[in-house]
Amino acid sequence: MRVVADTTLCQGHQLCQGEAPDVFGFDEDKDVVVVLDERPDESRRKDVATAVRYCPAFALSIEED
Secondary structure, eight states: OEEEEOTTTOOSOOHHHHHOTTTEEEETTTTEEEESOSSOOGGGHHHHHHHHHHOTTOOEEEEOO
């Protein structure tokens, strides 16, 4: 799996960090999400998928390899 963030859609809610803080960070200067681990371990799939699902701006996605 590959985690993708569209920073043009991100509104800075930071909900993703609550679900997967080891995968998602935040750039306070730009007020957007930062993907810290683009290819997290498969064991993180559930938390990453939850972050994607709850992103209010629909800025996150998972691409399958």
